[in-house]
Amino acid sequence: MNRLGSSTSPYLLQHAENPVAWWPWSEQAFAEARERDVPVFLSVGYSACHWCHVMAHESFEHEATAAYLNEHFVCIKVDREERPDVDAIYMNATVAMIGQGGWPMSCFLTPDGKPFFAGTYFPLEGRPGMASFQDILAALVDAWRNKRDQITEIGSSIVDQLAARDLGTGGVAYDDDLLDRAVTQLGRDFDPVDAGFGGAPKFPPSMVLDFLLRHHRRTLSAEALTMVAKTCERMARGGMYDQLAGGFARYSVDGQWVVPHFEKMLYDNALLLDVYTNWWAVDGTPLAERIARETADFLLAELRTPEGGFASALDADTEGEEGRFYVWTPSELTDVLGPEEAAWVMRLCEVIPAGTFEHGSSVLQLHQDPDDADRWQAARTALRTARATRTRPGRDDKVVAAWNGLAISALARAGVIFQEPAYVAAAVKAAELIRDVHLDGDLLYRTSRDGRRGDALGVLEDYSAYAHACLVLLGITGDASWLPVAEGLLDRVLEHFVADGTFYDTADDAEALVWRPKDPTDNASPSGVSLAAEALMVYAGVTGSARHELAAGQALAASAGLGARAARFAGRGLAVAETIASGPQEIAIVGESPELLRTALVEAQWGTPLASGSPGSDVPLMLSRDLVSGQPAAYVCEKFTCKQPVVLPEDLRALVAAPR
Numbered sequence: 219m220n221r222l223g224s225s226t227s228p229y230l231l232q233h234a235e236n237p238v239a240w241w242p243w244s245e246q247a248f249a250e251a252r253e254r255d256v257p258v259f260l261s262v263g264y265s266a267c268h269w270c271h272v273m274a275h276e277s278f279e280h281e282a283t284a285a286y287l288n289e290h291f292v293c294i295k296v297d298r299e300e301r302p303d304v305d306a307i308y309m310n311a312t313v314a315m316i317g318q319g320g321w322p323m324s325c326f327l328t329p330d331g332k333p334f335f336a337g338t339y340f341p342l343e344g345r346p347g348m349a350s351f352q353d354i355l356a357a358l359v360d361a362w363r364n365k366r367d368q369i370t371e372i373g374s375s376i377v378d379q380l381a382a383r384d385l386g387t388g389g390v391a392y393d394d395d396l397l398d399r400a401v402t403q404l405g406r407d408f409d410p411v412d413a414g415f416g417g418a419p420k421f422p423p424s425m426v427l428d429f430l431l432r433h434h435r436r437t438l439s440a441e442a443l444t445m446v447a448k449t450c451e452r453m454a455r456g457g458m459y460d461q462l463a464g465g466f467a468r469y470s471v472d473g474q475w476v477v478p479h480f481e482k483m484l485y486d487n488a489l490l491l492d493v494y495t496n497w498w499a500v501d502g503t504p505l506a507e508r509i510a511r512e513t514a515d516f517l518l519a520e521l522r523t524p525e526g527g528f529a530s531a532l533d534a535d536t537e538g539e540e541g542r543f544y545v546w547t548p549s550e551l552t553d554v555l556g557p558e559e560a561a562w563v564m565r566l567c568e569v570i571p572a573g574t575f576e577h578g579s580s581v582l583q584l585h586q587d588p589d590d591a592d593r594w595q596a597a598r599t600a601l602r603t604a605r606a607t608r609t610r611p612g613r614d615d616k617v618v619a620a621w622n623g624l625a626i627s628a629l630a631r632a633g634v635i636f637q638e639p640a641y642v643a644a645a646v647k648a649a650e651l652i653r654d655v656h657l658d659g660d661l662l663y664r665t666s667r668d669g670r671r672g673d674a675l676g677v678l679e680d681y682s683a684y685a686h687a688c689l690v691l692l693g694i695t696g697d698a699s700w701l702p703v704a705e706g707l708l709d710r711v712l713e714h715f716v717a718d719g720t721f722y723d724t725a726d727d728a729e730a731l732v733w734r735p736k737d738p739t740d741n742a743s744p745s746g747v748s749l750a751a752e753a754l755m756v757y758a759g760v761t762g763s764a765r766h767e768l769a770a771g772q773a774l775a776a777s778a779g780l781g782a783r784a785a786r787f788a789g790r791g792l793a794v795a796e797t798i799a800s801g802p803q804e805i806a807i808v809g810e811s812p813e814l815l816r817t818a819l820v821e822a823q824w825g826t827p828l829a830s831g832s833p834g835s836d837v838p839l840m841l842s843r844d845l846v847s848g849q850p851a852a853y854v855c856e857k858f859t860c861k862q863p864v865v866l867p868e869d870l871r872a873l874v875a876a877p878r
Contacts, residue, residue, distance in 0.1 A: 226667040227297040228614045229265040233274065237284035240295040243304055251292040251329035257362050257369075258327040259291040262298050262305050265614035266468075266481035266531040268540050269339045270322040275538075276342040277351050283342065286352070290359045291326075298323075299530055299618060300665050300674050303724045306735040310383070311376050312336035326358055331732045332373030380733040390779040392795035400785035400792055401433055401442050407786060409473065413448040415786055418473035422453060422466060424489035425740045425748075425789025431496045432796035432824050443501065450497055453490075454509045457574070457581030460544065461567065462602045464512030465520060466490050468534075476568075476583065477575055480541040480611075481534035484521055485743040487513055488528075488624035495632045499820045507636065514632050514641050517625060520613075525655075525669045526647035527617035528625045536609045543608050545579035546601075554604040555597055563597050616667045619656050619676055621743070622648050623683030627690045634694055634812075634819050642694060649691055652684055653703060660710045678715050678723045678746025681707045686753035689760065693805075693828030694815065698837050701760070708757055711750055712769055719772045721747040738777040740790045747776045748790035752825060755794060759804045759827025760839045762858050774798075797825040801856055803874060808833055808843045808863075809850030817867040818852065822874040 221241050222234040233240055241247035251258050261278075263270035277283045287293050298305035298321065308325045311333040312318075319338065326335040335358060344350035361369060390396070404426060407415040414420045427449060430442040453459060456475030458467045466486050467478030491513045498506035521529045536542045548571060551560040563569070566588055569580040588594035626645040633641030655671055656663045662676035662684065676684075685707040688700040714725040723735040723746050738747045751773035758767035777791030785792060800823040807814050807830040818828055829839040843853050843863070851863040854873045864870050 222295060226665060226670055226672040227265075227300045227616055228612075228667070229263060229270075229297040229299070230295055232265060233278065233295050236274070236278045237281050237288075238278050238293050238295075239284075239288045240293050243294055243296050243301055247292055247294050248329055248331060254292065255329075256291055257334075257358065258329060258331075259287060259293045260296065260308060260323075260325040260327055260333075261293070262296045262308060262323040262325070263321045264297055264299050264531070265612065266483070266533045267321045268479070268481070268534045269320075271535055271538075273322050273339050273351075277340070280342060283352060283355075286355055290355070290362075292329075299614075300616070300672060302664075302679070303677055303728075303731065303735055306723065306737060307380065307731055307733050308333055308336070310380055310733075310735075312338070314376055314379055328370065328373045330373075332370075332377050334369045334372040334376070377732050390775075390782050392774055392778045392781065392792075392799075394799060396778065396782055397433060397792065397795060397799060398437075400781055400788075401430065401439060403785045404430070404445065405441055408445050412474050413445075413452040414473075414475070415449075419469050419471050419479070420473055420475060421469040421742070422458070422486055422490055423449065423786065423789065424486065424493055425744055425793060426786055427493045427789075428489075428496065428824070429785075429789045429792040429796060431493070431500055432793050432800070434500060435823050436796055436800045446493075446497060447501070447503070450494060450509075451505060454494075454505060455583060455585050457583050459509070460516070461582040461584045462598055462605060463516060463520070464509075465516035465532075466513070477581055478541075479534060480544055482520075482532040482611075483742075484517075484528050484530050484618070484621045485624055487517055487521075488621065488628045489743070491517070491632055492624075492628040495628065495635055496824050499635060499824075510632055511636060511638070514629060514636075514638070517629065518640070518644055522644065523615055523617060525617070525651050525666075526644070527651045527666070528622050528648055529613050529615040530618050530621065531614040533612035533614070536611050541575060541579075541581070543605065543611050545573075545575050545581055547573070547577075547579050551601075554600055559593075559597055562593070563601075566594065616665045616672070617651065617656075619652050619662060619664055619680040620683040620749075622652055623680070623685075623687040624743070626684075626687035630687075630690050630694045631819055634816050637812075637816070645687075646691060646695065649684075649687055649700070656684075657703075660706055662707060662710075675725070675728055677725075678711065678721060679744070679749055681711050681715070682746055682749035682753045683744070685711075686749060686756060689753065689756045689827075692760065692837070693830055694819075696810075696831035696835075698831060698835055701837055704753070704757060705761075708753060708766065711754075712765070715746075715750075716769070716772070719775070721750055721773055721776055723747075736776075738780055738791065739787045740777070741787060744790035745777070747773050748788075748794060751777075751791060752794045752797075755798060755802070756825070756827045759802060760829045760837060762838050770794075770798075794825065797823050800826075802826070804828075804839055804855045804858070805874065806830070806839045806843050806853040806855065806860075807850065808835075808840065808853070809845050811850035811852075813867045814850060814852045814865075814870055817870045818874065821871045826874070 222230040309319045340351035434442040458470045458478040494510035567582040574580040629641045630645040664674045664676045665672035685704040688704040692700040754766045754770035777788045781788035804827045849865045852870045853860045
């Protein structure tokens, strides 16, 4: 009996008809394993994962393999995006056991949840260097029967290792010197030829770029801005960016940004929208504005759900082939455009007869702006229209609170800066969905689908990213009702996610797992603790709360040691530290003035606490702030001590834009 049919996770629903008798993650599944005295097979993946699909087709749809699994194991299927806490625990265990991790993640557990064997993708049939999945299963069944003591010892040892992990600061604190040294460290890792950091595969270093932009705003560091400009340009002009419809793929498999891993994730595009918007605000490059607008348009066109939220991902595969929807052969271009235009596009977009991808197909690149912009737009429109007739990638349409929080913040800021009210309206609609569907009293649930809330409780990143989004909307829309929403979320963070100054990724009243994760690493998306630092810092800025200011410092302390040792994995924490090092300032805008609001966002340090609204607002930063001679006015403050208000955008710029 497969028990996944009622799930709100598209990934679990993909497996609902497997012959494997899957259980969702639940105490009942572990009780079943204890009753039958069999181990647990835990399979963790996500809907846009290419190798997850491969293993599913090879093994989980294979009747004999499924029958063997059902006889000898209790099988649990987990969507890593729905249960990041479960994923974090067993991914750490996998890395501890085999030195690397990835998805699909395949862990074998005792009935009390302790991992004793782990891997990632296992092929159905053996191949050089890789045992077959069936042989592995048989060996584990034999070990369970005949070497139980060893299995128990391994499981206990791994859990002890996880519990002993300490990614804390060791007494390190963020200061100007550490921030400067982080830039120097990143400079050593920077690829001077192809940009980005490190070698292949290259992931979009969104949070590092955010930090470097904020550092440049504060110090005018040419080195920091150069790393941002080169990396942003190479990503935008390479194959990782969809040159026809906008939006970034997950990463580039090579070091030159040519061939992407084609899945498109909400969190990547939300973070990169924010980076390109800030890049434009810093130096006004036209490429930054184009990519920011196209990325925002992609979010609205491709990931927006009927309820107003944003879906999690677009699949890498169509019709069983990775990238099929996105790539082109010379003959396909000719069929759509005709010989002359196709030849021009092939030269412009690096399409070669041998192909830059597979089977003679190429990923479109745009290494330079076309000499005839109208000609390129006509070709682009024709190709986009032709591509629309292909089978579209699958969409994981569950709404994740944390990732929607990132999208809300990015869209709201981009909407003001680029004067696109539709972006702000979309941000507000998504925030309302999270508020109305995901929130139940002070509890935030992580996911929903089709307007129906999932069962998984929110983790630290959900509370923090959504609280920060509410505070961004408070500043941009002037709607004071977002402040108590943020306050309630952050109160629960401080009461249930923090103990003795340590920020945990799960609440103290959530399901007890074999280890309570606490990881400050900013990886594919920001860590919960760095998101908490930002939300707490902004909340303290608009309310004057010393409690939240102190908590923001404690949250930053969790990543400061990591920032000193490995800046590439502490980008968001470093970015928040930069905002604090820039003042910190607070800005209050009284009265309706799109010009003052836009100036505040463009010119002030990214992340500066901002409040706006009508005179008489009960937001603490707005109290006793009034119009000036009947005109809207901006107040620039430091810890609620304000300079004389200004009514002209150029005067506001003079107050907030100068290096401090």
